[in-house]
Amino acid sequence: MKWLNRKSKGTSKYRSQFEAKLAHQLETAGVKFGYESRTIGYVKVCKYKPDFLLQTKKPFLLEAKGYFLPSDRTKLLAVLKQTPGIDLRIVFQRADQKLSRRSSTSYGEWATAHGIKWADKTIPEEWIKNDADKGRNTKSPDLRH
Numbered sequence: 326m327k328w329l330n331r332k333s334k335g336t337s338k339y340r341s342q343f344e345a346k347l348a349h350q351l352e353t354a355g356v357k358f359g360y361e362s363r364t365i366g367y368v369k370v371c372k373y374k375p376d377f378l379l380q381t382k383k384p385f386l387l388e389a390k391g392y393f394l395p396s397d398r399t400k401l402l403a404v405l406k407q408t409p410g411i412d413l414r415i416v417f418q419r420a421d422q423k424l425s426r427r428s429s430t431s432y433g434e435w436a437t438a439h440g441i442k443w444a445d446k447t448i449p450e451e452w453i454k455n456d457a458d459k460g461r462n463t464k465s466p467d468l469r470h
Contacts, residue, residue, distance in 0.1 A: 338360065379455075387452075
């Protein structure tokens with residue numbers, strides 16, 4: 326079982342010695358098999374609680390973002406994909422901040438690339454003046470257009 330030897334790193338197509346051992350068992354038993362030959366998609370069921378729900382004539386969700394983690398980006402994209410037509414907007418504390426040290430993409434550029442309305446530092450007046458229903462707490466409207 327030379328291909329199980331840790332010293333010959335990189336010569337095995339298996340990710341671990343345990344996987345290699347099981348593959349060897351299957352080969353010895355004459356069983357046909359594929360290793361990581363199929364990709365199966367899945368959906369992780371989670372709940373999203375937006376920072377603000379603006380109850381204007383055209384209601385929308387507003388997310389306030391300081392540090393914009395990769396997990397935040399993944400979550401927002403999943404929400405948008407799984408809730409077509411939802412109006413989700415982001416106000417960044419620093420829209421010109423880069424996604425990471427290695428990235429040349431800013432928070433704002435990321436939002437634009439994904440078709441998300443965004444603003445820097447404050448909520449734009451035109452978002453607020455969208456016939457705002459000021460002072461009334463009503464049930465959550467359907468945010469899909």
